[in-house]
Amino acid sequence: MGKIKVKIDIDYTKCTQAQDCRKCVQECPTRVFIITFDDENYHDPKHWFIHPVFPQFCINCNLCVEICPKNAINLKVKKKYRKKIPIES
Ligand code: SF4
Numbered sequence: 001m002g003k004i005k006v007k008i009d010i011d012y013t014k015c016t017q018a019q020d021c022r023k024c025v026q027e028c029p030t031r032v033f034i035i036t037f038d039d040e041n042y043h044d045p046k047h048w049f050i051h052p053v054f055p056q057f058c059i060n061c062n063l064c065v066e067i068c069p070k071n072a073i074n075l076k077v078k079k080k081y082r083k084k085i086p087i088e089s
């Protein structure tokens with residue numbers, strides 16, 4: 001497993017219909033995101049949500065931020081890697 005160089009935050013007040021959108025899941029070249037659910041709500045797709053399950057794969061390409069129609073994704077490169085943007089995988 002590689003090091004996590006980018007902190008990926010999803011604003012769930014903006015991303016409210018992940019099951020209908022999934023653009024970040026489709027666009028990310030390194031497959032950082034999945035759509036998932038918690039134990040109580042697994043049966044109802046309205047409650048499914050995006051999770052950056054593999055942040056260590058992020059190459060800081062910014063495609064997810066650009067494609068997100070809700071402006072719900074925030075990327076922050078960790079301090080020690082900031083001089084090396086873009087991050088190499
Ligand atoms: S910045 Fe690029 S690699 Fe990182 S999560 Fe977004 S789309 Fe994936």
Ligand code: SF4
Nearest residue numbers: 015021022023024068
């Ligand atoms: S692209 Fe944005 S709005 Fe669409 S599922 Fe991903 S985080 Fe949610």
